[in-house]
Amino acid sequence: MKTPELYYRVLQTDGDVLKKLTNYYDGIVIEAHILEHYTNFTTSLVSAIKKPFFIDPTHKLALFNLECIAEKEWVIKIMEVYKISEYLQEKEIDLELLREHLNTFVKATIKYQRARLSESSGGLKLFGIVPESQELKPQIILAPYFLIDGINTESYKLNLEIIEKAIPLKDKDKLYAVLALEGHLLSKDPSKIISDFAKEGVDGFCVWISDFREYDEDPKMLKKYVEFFEELSKVGKPVINLYGGAFSVFIGKLGFIDCIVQGIGYGEYRNPFVHATGGYPKRYYIPKIHRFVPIHLAQELLAAVPELKCECDFCLEANILETQEEMINASSLKKHYVLSRWREKQTDFNDLYRNLTNTIQLLDEHGVLDKYWYHLRHLKNWCEVLESFSSERP
Numbered sequence: 001m002k003t004p005e006l007y008y009r010v011l012q013t014d015g016d017v018l019k020k021l022t023n024y025y026d027g028i029v030i031e032a033h034i035l036e037h038y039t040n041f042t043t044s045l046v047s048a049i050k051k052p053f054f055i056d057p058t059h060k061l062a063l064f065n066l067e068c069i070a071e072k073e074w075v076i077k078i079m080e081v082y083k084i085s086e087y088l089q090e091k092e093i094d095l096e097l098l099r100e101h102l103n104t105f106v107k108a109t110i111k112y113q114r115a116r117l118s119e120s121s122g123g124l125k126l127f128g129i130v131p132e133s134q135e136l137k138p139q140i141i142l143a144p145y146f147l148i149d150g151i152n153t154e155s156y157k158l159n160l161e162i163i164e165k166a167i168p169l170k171d172k173d174k175l176y177a178v179l180a181l182e183g184h185l186l187s188k189d190p191s192k193i194i195s196d197f198a199k200e201g202v203d204g205f206c207v208w209i210s211d212f213r214e215y216d217e218d219p220k221m222l223k224k225y226v227e228f229f230e231e232l233s234k235v236g237k238p239v240i241n242l243y244g245g246a247f248s249v250f251i252g253k254l255g256f257i258d259c260i261v262q263g264i265g266y267g268e269y270r271n272p273f274v275h276a277t278g279g280y281p282k283r284y285y286i287p288k289i290h291r292f293v294p295i296h297l298a299q300e301l302l303a304a305v306p307e308l309k310c311e312c313d314f315c316l317e318a319n320i321l322e323t324q325e326e327m328i329n330a331s332s333l334k335k336h337y338v339l340s341r342w343r344e345k346q347t348d349f350n351d352l353y354r355n356l357t358n359t360i361q362l363l364d365e366h367g368v369l370d371k372y373w374y375h376l377r378h379l380k381n382w383c384e385v386l387e388s389f390s391s392e393r394p
Contacts, residue, residue, distance in 0.1 A: 004252025005259040006345055007240075008338075009056075012038045014264050015045055017334045024342040027052035027139065029242075029261050031059045032112070036074040039120045043136070046117060052139040055113045056242070057082075062147040062180055062272045064093045064155075069275060082144075083108045095154060099161070106165040109144040114173070141170060142206060145178035147272055151188060160196060167201035174203040176240065179232075182210045186224040190231045204238035204258075211271035214247035215291055215378035222247070222385045229256040243270050246290035246344060247382055253349035254389055260345075264334045265292065282330055284320055285337040286310075288359045290344070290382075292337075293375055295325040305366045312339055353390040356383055 005026035008018065011034065018028065028051055035042050035055065046053055060069065061078070069075050070091040079085045083104050087097040098105065117136040143166040148155045163177050177197050185193070186209065197205070212225065225247075232239050233256045240259040241248050245268035248260045262268050266280045284298035285291070288308050293301065302308050302321055309315070314336035318328050344352065360379050363369040369376055 002253065002255040002258075003345055004249060004257050006341060007259055007261045009261060009263040009267050010034055010042060010045065011263060012041050014334065015041060017264060017331060017338060018045065019048055021335060021338050022049050022051065024338050025051070026259070027054075029054060029056055031056045032078055033060050033074045035116060036077050043117050043120050047135055050135060054138045054140045054142065055116070057109050057113055057142055058144045058146070062145065064095065064146065065091070066093065067091045081108060081112055095158065099158070102161060103165050106144060106162055107169060110141055110166060110169050113138055113141050138173075140174040140176050140204065141166075142176050142178055145180050147180045147182065147210060148185065149182050151185070151192060163197065163199055163202065167199065170201065170203075175201065176204040176206050176238075177202045178206045178208065178242075180208040180210070183212050183221075186212075186221060186228055190228045194232055194235065198235045198237075202237070204240065205232060205235070206240045206242050207232070208242040208270070211269055211273075212243070213269045214245045217381070219381050219384045222381060226251055226254075226256065226385060230254075233257070243267060245269075246341075247378075249341070249344050250349065250352060250382070250386055252345070253347075253352065265337055282325060282328060282333060284333060285340055287340040287343070288355070288362075289376060289379060290356075291375065291378065295320070295328060297372070297375065301368065301372065304368050305363060307362055310336065310340065312336055314339065349389070350391050353383070353386055356386075 007027040007029050008014070008025055009029045009031060010018070018025075028046070028049070030042055030046075030053055032055060060075070066075065066088065070088065076085070079088065083101070084093065084098060087094045087101070089097075114137075143163050145159055145162065146155050148159055150156060159178075159180075166175055177199070179193065179197060181193070207229070209225065214222070214225075217225070229239060229241070229251050238258040239256065240261060241257050242261050244257070244260040244262060248257055251257050252260055265283060265285075282295050283292040284295055286293060286298060286301065286308055287310055299321055314332045318332040318336065320328065347355075356379060360369065360383065363376060363379075
């Protein structure tokens with residue numbers, strides 16, 4: 001059975017964790033706005049960890065309407081680099097103008113991914129860091145993309161045009177098409193979307209299902225989610241889920257997803273219509289329920305069900321049960337999570353599924369399944385959807 005790779009999105013606050021736990025993940029993803037905000041940090045991190053990476057070029061520019069972010073310094077800078085500044089009319093990208101100069105936009109975006117880290121490496125020499133050129137070369141190139149709101153809509157057609165423009169520019173690089181889809185498209189027949197985007201010259205696929213929260217979705221949508229990745233995997237090219245959590249690990253173990261991307265303690269889903277501000281709150285990942293919960297809830301659950309406790313060094317250091325939330329070390333929480341996710345990906349699918357059913361029984365025996373149903377309902381939903389793939393089924 002396959003083992004999916006784990007890639008983490010980079011935040012400037014995660015450098016220490018990524019450097020110390022290099023044995024517990026496979027690579028990193030650098031968002032263009034992070035690269036522009038923290039250029040030296042990002043370049044030095046790539047040089048230090050010596051892991052594969054790729055750049056997500058239009059993650060923050062996936063909507064044509066940029067009203068909430070148009071005046072941010074990094075947006076202005078990236079749009080200048082991508083040569084689309086003049087197409088912004090009243091904080092919205094003018095599609096007609098973009099189409100007229102689409103080749104220029106695609107060329108600039110691909111060049112950015114290839115060259116941005118190398119161009120910025122000169123500043124590291126001041127700190128005695130001289131990275132090798134190969135270390136700063138992305139593993140793959142992503143075709144720029146926009147969120148697709150329907151089949152045969154303007155956004156759908158534009159994304160196809162972008163891929164067609166990108167294929168002749170890929171040279172010796174691996175070019176991945178990005179399927180950034182609104183969630184309702186999972187209810188459609190995936191065969192048309194897949195056949196349209198599986199063009200000759202595309203080497204793999206990145207998938208982003210907008211605002212898809214694996215632990216909140218009902219069995220019907222989860223089944224559609226699995227079916228989409230299963231159908232896409234039949235193309236025979238690598239599939240990367242740009243925003244996935246533990247349920248994606250299960251799907252990856254089935255061989256339908258080759259790589260799962262998320263942040264350390266965040267980023268298992270993304271809603272492009274909501275722009276996060278400030279940092280992420282402290283949360284604790286409970287491995288047996290495959291979910292993050294607020295610290296106070298983690299303390300309640302661990303006290304009620306001692307079998308849920310994790311005995312890793314980082315948890316012993318954080319001492320969740322006996323430490324006030326504000327005093328809990330955020331770095332320990334992150335390291336515990338990275339280790340836990342790695343263990344999940346190393347576990348056989350049937351063992352994961354068996355552990356899932358055993359956890360449901362354990363929680364039921366302790367009388368907490370109903371009490372905390374909102375935070376635990378995903379367990380039964382996942383079991384219902386994954387049962388048909390398990391040798392453990394009755």
